[in-house]
Amino acid sequence: MVALSKYPVKHRWNRCGLVGVLLVVCVFGMVATARGEQVTMAIDNYPPYHIIPEDGGEPYGETISIVKAVVGRVNRHGGFDFTLSYTPDTPFKRCLQMMKKGEADIMGGLFNKADREAYMEMLEYKGRSNKIFVLPKTSRITITSHEDLQGLKIGTQLGFLYFDTFDTDPTLHKAPVVRIKQNMHKLLKGRIDTFVLSEIQFNSLNEAYPALTAQLKVAEYVYDQANPVCIGISRQSFLMAPVYLDIFRKVVTDMRTSGEFVRILEAFYGAYHSKKP
Structure with missing residues (x-):
């Protein structure tokens, strides 16, 4: 109050009004800048979800198709x-x-877990992702339930989550690798007993490495319960500003409830499989 009293009321309002105008200009300036902003998607080469062409072409894949459609909308x-x-x-x-x-x-293709929610806004777009366990064709091991995993050395992938029962079981012996192909080699060399991955991913491996997958078989135990798959937006990203995030939330909800994501996936896999000889 003492500091303000140095100025007449009129001058105080002029100063406040100027600050308000500057704030509005800054906000609209930020929005205008972001209208043409680049959105960076974190990906690994993980067919068929992310496929990075060797010739340097634009990446494509199931998850990329979903995120591209959302950003376009x-x-x-x-x-x-x-x-x-x-x-x-x-x-x-x-x-x-x-x-x-x-x-x-x-990012896309993420399971919604508490630790991830701490640094990402999670937007659900798919209701399930079946998980399977792979064995060598010559193996005498049978896996018909979660209990059969006890005592086995199970190949996983660093950073990946599969399903709650598996992810939170501290008694399982998990052996993570960076790339999924490493698990195939380790399995065939007897360094692991089995490895876990999505059913879609195994189909893609079968197409890419038929000589390897011909030596493998899928165990009877399949996790096919609901395990929602999400798009994640970094909480450190400019996209977390309400003017953007609110639209992302609405777009993803609308596309999920209308069945558009299912149609995008069907179109992607129709084109993807048609390219195969």
């Missing part, structure tokens, strides 16, 4: 001009660290 709804770019082939665990630090803006 957000642009139309919000009048933005976001462009989607991708990290180089980055190990999954490093992708999560990039999201935590705000070095990437968005």
